[in-house]
Structure formats: structure tokens, C-alpha cells
Amino acid sequence: MATDHPAAPALQEELLRRARARAARPVRLPEASHQGPAPLSHAQRRMWLMDRLGHGGASYSVPFATRLRGPLDVDALAAALTSLVRRHEILRTRYGQRDGEPYQEVLAAPEAFAVPVVETGAEEASALLVAEARRRFDLSAGSLPRALVLRHGEQDHTVLLTFHHIAIDGPSLETVAQELGELYAAAATLGATPGPQRTQPPQYADFARREHQAADRLDEGLRHWAGLLEGAAPARLPGPVPPPADAGSRPAGTHTAPLDPKVPAALRELGQRHRATVFTVALAAAFAALHRFTGQDDLVIGVAGTHRQGAAMRGLVGLCVNTLPLRVDASGDPSFSTLLERVRDALLDAQRYREVPFDLILERLGAAARGADGTALVRVTADVLGAPTVLELPGTVGEHLDVGVGEAKFDLSFGLVDSDRPAGLVQYRRAALDDEAAAGLGAGYAALLAAVADDPGLRLSQLPGTAPVSPDEPGGHPAEVMLRAHPQVGEAAVVAAPGGPLLAFAVLRETGGPAPADLRAHLRAGLAPDLVPVAVTLLDALPKTADGAADPARLPGIPAAPAPDGPRAEAVRKGFAALLGRTPAPDDDFFALGGHSLTAVQLAERLRRALTLPLTGLDIMQARTPRAVTALLDAREAERAAAPVPSSARPRRARAGTVLVTGATGGVGAFVLRELAAQGRPVLALARPESAHLVAAEGVDVIEGDLADPDGLRKAVAGADAVVHAACTFTRPEVDVAAMEAMVDAWSHGPFVFVSSVDAYGHPDDEPVAEESVSREPLSPYGRAKLDCERMLLRAAGTGGRGGASAVRSPLVWGPHDRLRDQLRWGATGLLYQAAQDGRPLTLPRPGTRGHAWYGAPWVHAAALARAVVSCLDAPVHGVANAVSGHVTWRDLAADLVELLGSASEIRETVEVHPDLDHRWHYQAGRLARPLGAQPGEDRRSVLAAMVRCGPGGVRS
Incomplete structure (x- = not known):
């Protein structure tokens, strides 16, 4: 360099x-x-x-x-x-x-x-x-x-x-x-x-x-992996915590413990004595640490293999990695040297079949490769990390910077940092492992590496690291949890028979244990009467499905539920048969039949088209059986039947003063529809066919379309006398900008109101931020798209017969609606809500940090925002206006959440500023002050309480 x-x-x-x-x-x-x-x-x-x-x-x-x-x-x-x-x-x-x-x-x-x-x-x-x-x-x-x-x-x-x-x-x-x-x-x-x-x-x-052409040559390798992994199960990490509300975000944590600089050399020398690389030694240490942490002997850890072979692939840029699932037996309390040889042999064996894609292995194994929640077999991985890659440009000195995106691909990953500053580290999903347990595991892994470098003859029981003390795994019916906690009960299941009573089943740890009557008395002493099963039956073994869950169909005394029938059940059966190759029984597991992620997406799309009901691939993967998928579709059909008949199913009538509303199925759109209905204005709502019933109401016509359909948007705008554009993809700014371009192109008369965002200001210099202040870099992609859409709209306003335009910039939108409850699943509010829900500390930036006296966020009640938006139809602002109900400090918001959730979370302040909490601006909102005036129930505490307790569709639960 x-x-x-x-x-x-x-x-x-x-x-x-x-x-x-x-x-x-x-x-x-x-x-x-x-x-x-x-x-x-x-x-x-x-x-x-x-x-x-x-x-x-x-x-x-x-x-x-x-x-x-x-x-x-x-x-x-x-x-x-x-x-x-x-x-x-x-x-x-x-x-x-x-x-x-x-x-x-x-x-x-x-x-x-x-x-x-x-x-x-x-x-x-x-x-x-x-x-x-x-x-x-x-x-x-x-x-x-x-x-x-x-x-x-x-x-x-x-x-x-x-x-x-x-x-x-x-x-x-x-x-x-x-x-x-x-x-x-x-x-x-x-x-x-x-x-x-x-x-x-x-x-x-x-x-x-x-x-792709070589796929038919993988049969031998698939047979090998299927035989090797038969009966294997995902690692059970002790001390699980409740998953965050946004399970898809998978927030990650990392704990790193430094090692003596001599340790990597000692590990390398140890490997040479056993014909193994330092990677194999670190992998054996990961198996040992996982054994000590979980108490399990039969373990599976994934490692990254590569398809890069030969000179022909030199210089190839692309994704050539493949996960190899290594299964190792740690039973018998072997020495670390013995475990190392077992791991070495398993790794050499895996290398013979490294070309077999991991996804094909999962497909071959079916449900046996997944836990009860559908999680794939490999939840734990291990690797050796060398010096990071650095961009070296002539005339400069480069230093690598780690940019953590805050998400993890696996529940737990072990790493040996083999560089001039060696360390042992663990990365983990906080939905799978709490911080305290992960910190102990990280320290234990580093101590284990040092111990085996010094004495590889130590037995596994003598190595550093123990499993954290934790209660029995939570979940299930309260009676089932209470039975599993009984010291003389090994396994338990509680089942509500179809149309019948609540029944309990238990397997004792040894003969001569408590009688069924004693166990039922134990339950009566600790549960409400309606939670106590009418009977407890003792079994020699609990019948289980392929994924290890209790199998209700094989429990004694449980009558078989009749197979679902009707057009939706028939569509589900045909869909399963067409995509999986055989007609399923009502309770056959999707994965056991050979299903996988792509099949789930294809099945959902097939059923959505055939039945015009909302359904996703994730729904299929969670429901998993024809009976459950049918029940889900039945529930969604009932929701549609209870709604008024969508006007998209009948000829539309031309009505003077019709207001087109995009995003009508979203939280903001729902409140805009409510406000327009209260004023008696005719509405044309843009919605997808399967969601049309969600917005159908008296005075509302429905037109099919979405933001990715520019022709449909143009048609919708051309059929209206005014436009309220409240839809947004949130994650695809290029689609949002293209949608606005199509709408502005079709806009020929009447007012146009665009629900924008205060993100369009970027990082302004002024405090407080006046309406129409100049935007300052950096702008997020979302904020930049909002700004681009505003400029496009305001340039067109008043030209070619067009009416006035209003860009209403809103902050976080709060309200008792299921879609608005998503505010508790992402961003700053999601960060605080999930920590309070899990009982974790809420760490906030201390006022004065980085020279800013205040940290917090503006917010607006959805009803107030709707009033402000609708007011702009009659009195356009001809520019930008802010819609803000108030501002709240992170400390006040954290205190509210802790109290409303009954959480034991501690609120801490630090000079570190989490990126999601790095907000310190107040926004003026004078232009729309009158419609934004708070009405009863629109104070911060009331709306936050409603969101915390809000159920689907805005119904309180």
C-alpha cells in the first residue's frame, strides 16, 4: 500500500x-x-x-x-x-x-x-x-x-x-x-x-x-447427506427470549473477547499434529463450546463451502458459497483431541459432497430438517476470520471500517479472529439468545480456545463454559408449561379436542411417579378453573410428528377431525397436489411433502389468483398443513363477507367531486377514508382485487391497481376530481417516484394532496425546522424519494388546468389501527418497544451528547393527519406544510412503553447514540394548525395505549 x-x-x-x-x-x-x-x-x-x-x-x-x-x-x-x-x-x-x-x-x-x-x-x-x-x-x-x-x-x-x-x-x-x-x-x-x-x-x-445442467448428477451426494442427517435436529439454545415484534429484522449482537497473540500459533501447531488446519481446530472448539452451552451431544454446525475450483473460475465475481451441515457426536466426554479428529473426519467427508446445494438437502429431508417453527436445520455456524479486505488506492492509506447492518443470518455464529489482534467472538440473533447468555458464551469460547491451545488433552467436561441457568422452555398451553416444569414429568402435551374437552398427556421420567389424579390436583392448585384439563393421561412415549412436535392425531382419546371441504379446501388440495406431486391428507406437513420456500411462494400465488384472497408464501410456511391453510383462507373470506360489497364488483357511477385515495388499505388511508365519509364526499379507493373488501363502504367505489401499475394509476386519476395520494412502498423509492410521475401525467384538474414525510428535510441546520425549510444532506433514500415526488407535483400544479397542490409532510403516524401498529416494529419506536416488551434495558442518548440538548421525535395522530389532508382539498397550501401533533423525548416515550407494557426494563442514558435514535429536530406546523388541533383521545398517552393494545384491523384485544 x-x-x-x-x-x-x-x-x-x-x-x-x-x-x-x-x-x-x-x-x-x-x-x-x-x-x-x-x-x-x-x-x-x-x-x-x-x-x-x-x-x-x-x-x-x-x-x-x-x-x-x-x-x-x-x-x-x-x-x-x-x-x-x-x-x-x-x-x-x-x-x-x-x-x-x-x-x-x-x-x-x-x-x-x-x-x-x-x-x-x-x-x-x-x-x-x-x-x-x-x-x-x-x-x-x-x-x-x-x-x-x-x-x-x-x-x-x-x-x-x-x-x-x-x-x-x-x-x-x-x-x-x-x-x-x-x-x-x-x-x-x-x-x-x-x-x-x-x-x-x-x-x-x-x-x-x-x-443447472449438472443437477441430475447430484443424486449420490443427496443420498449421502440425507443418510448422514437423518434424525438430526436444530440446536436448542438455552435461555430463549421472546422474539421481537418484527421477527424479520433479526437484530444481531456481537461479543468479542481478545486472545493472547500466541494462541493462534498454538492452535495451528495443534492442527498440524492431527493433520488438520487451524479452521478445523476452531471448528472443533465451536462444537465443544456448543456442547457445553446446550448440553447436547448430537450437534450440527454449518460451515461455508465454495464452488470455486480450478483456474477457469479465477477472477469470477458472484455467489459461489454453499453451506455444509456438519454433524458431530460429542458424547462420551472425549478429550478435545479426540473431538478434533471427529470434526476433521466429518469435514473431510463433507468436502467429498460439497457440490450438493444446501437447499436441495433441505428439500430431500423435508420436515425432518426443520424445527416446529419451520426453521431450517442449521442455526449455528463457525468460521475463521482473517484480516479484513481494504480498498487500496494509489496515494492513500486505507483503513477498514466495519459497518454493522444490525442483522444476523443465523441464530449463533462462532468466529476465531486470526490476525495481529486475535480474538474469539460470537454473533447472535437477539430473538434466539439474550445478551447476558451471549456474553458468557463469547467469553467461554475465547477461554476454551486458550485452554485447548495449552492442553488439548482436556476432556469436554473440563473445558470452560457452562449452559446458562434458564427456566423450562416457554410456550404452549399454561397447563402444558406447568406439567413440563414438574420435576417428575419428562414430556407433556395439552390438546383441545375438536368440539370437546381439554385433555392433558404426560410422560414420567421414571416409573412410580405421581398418579394422573395427583398431576391434575397439581394443575388445579396453580391454574384458573377454565385452564385445567378434564383429565391427565400417562403415556410411555409422546407420539410426535416428523418435526418433533406432539402429534394430536395419535394421542389416545382425541377424535379425528373431519377433513375440511368446500371450494377453498378443494383449491388447497389441488394446489398442494399440483406443486408437490401428491394429494395430501388434511394434516400432512407442507415440508414433509417436499415443500420448500419457492413452492410456498408459488402455492400462495396460485391460491391468491384462484380465490382472490390475500395470501403470502410466509402464510403457507407458517400454516403448513392443508387444514390450517384452508382455515386461514376461511377466516379471510369471512372478513371479506362481513365487509360491504366492493364497488369494483359492480359498474362504477360517475359522481361529481369524487376523491381518489391511494393507500386506502393502509393506516393513514383508512383514517382519510373515515374523514371523507364524515364529510359526505364520494370516494374512489385504489386497492388490489384481494384487498378491495377491506375498503368497501357506503360512498366508496373501488378501482383495482397498485403503485407498480402506472397504467392503472393514470386511469384512476383520470376518473377523479381530486387526489389524495397516501400510498408508499417504504422500501422501493424508484417505484414511488415512477408512480408519482404517472399520476401527475394523468392529473388534469382539481386539487392534489400528497402525504409526504419530514424525512424530506434530511438533516436541517435550523432548530426548530420551519415549513418549507431547505432540505439538507444527508437524505435517506425514502426522504429523497419524497422530496423528488414533491418537486414533480408542485412543478405541475396550476398548469394545464390542474388545481392546487399540497405536500403534507408527516412524522411518525400513531393511531389505533393494525397497520399503524407497525410503528412498534421498526425504527426508533420499534427499538424501544421491543426492548421494553422483552424486559431488556432501554439505552438512550443522554441530552447534551454531540452538542444536542434534546433527542426524540415528532408524531402525529392519524385522525389529525387525516383532517389536515382533507382540509387541503378545499384550501390547498400551494406548497409544503407540516402535520405534527407533538414532540416526545426518547426518555418520555421509553417511560410510557415501560409503564403500558408492565415491563421491568431499566432506562439508561449513555453518550453513545444508536443510529435509529439520532434524531433531535422539532418541526413547526402553523399552516395546518386548525385541523391538527387535538380532539378527545388524541393525546400521546391515549393513542400509544391504544396502539399497544390494538388487535388486527384496529380492534382492541
């Missing part, structure tokens, strides 16, 4: 001259691949499915950040990135779906790569990097990498490149870093004479095609 820093003024002038020379050179664009769409590799398929199921979040973002000290030529960096994306087609690939099957398609290379530069202090960089890394990719539009440069000073920058994991893995990142350095140097070099032509790299789509 270069360390010289040439004289800054002369160099900056020279770099400027080079940039101008580059700008004058014509750009030649290579064509997109002529081979057409390619199938997805198995590894890509998994990423695509997680994205479709809504589980991707930021888990599969790959941020690559480097702090660069020295002069940085941003134009040269942009040119290098442009060349890189041209060279590697996978970096400009989109992912679509045809006939239920995903495919990848190479897009034309961009003419130039955008590299935004944001001026910011180093202390604010972390929050900006995290926010950028957490921005969601739209795989259907393409996974083009994103670049961001933070400028801290004249010769001090941070460069962040963010990729989606579907397009890159660890070795690919090393290739990208090396080529970027070389391309940057070439771009910054004077003279028009081109250098030697770079060898064309292999392309990932060709690898995916070869893998």
Missing part, C-alpha cells in the same frame, strides 16, 4: 486536469449478454426467496467501507466503478420470475457510475454508513452496487460500496477490491494511450447455467 502523500495543491490541480480529460473522452458501452436470461444458482435462489418472503432486510447487504487518508480523485473512482460493472455482468443483473421460476438477466452497462459525496464530520459518519448499508435493494430492477463517499476533510474520506449478497461473496470482494485499485490507477493516469487489454473474466451466469 502506498504511503507517500504528494503536495496537496499541485496534486489536486493535476487530478482536476485529468478529470476534465476523462470527461472529454467518449464512452463506449458494451452490450448486455446475448445469451439471454439464465437460471439462478442454488445459492442465488436462496437469496431471491428470502427477498420475496420479506426476510431479506439488510441481512444480505454486503457493505465494504474504507477510511482513506490522502488525496482522493472521486472522478477516477467513478470511472473505475463504471469499468468494474462493465467487466462483471453479475454486478448489473436483474432478477425476474416467469411461470413461477426465477431467472437472472444481464442489463446494459451504465454510461457512468454515480458516486455521491457528502460533507460530514467523522463523528457522524457511522450513522450515515449504517443508513446507506441498510437501504434495501430492488432485485427486480437490478442489484447494481451503490457507492457513497463521505468527505471529512481535504485528504480524509470514507468510501462505502454496498453490494447485495446475491451478486458477491468473500473471495469476490477481494477480486473487486484488487481490480478497483488497478482501474482507479489507470483512470487517474495521464495520456490517452490505452494500457494493455485486461483479460475478460469468467461470467457468473455461465456458472449458474453449468450448475
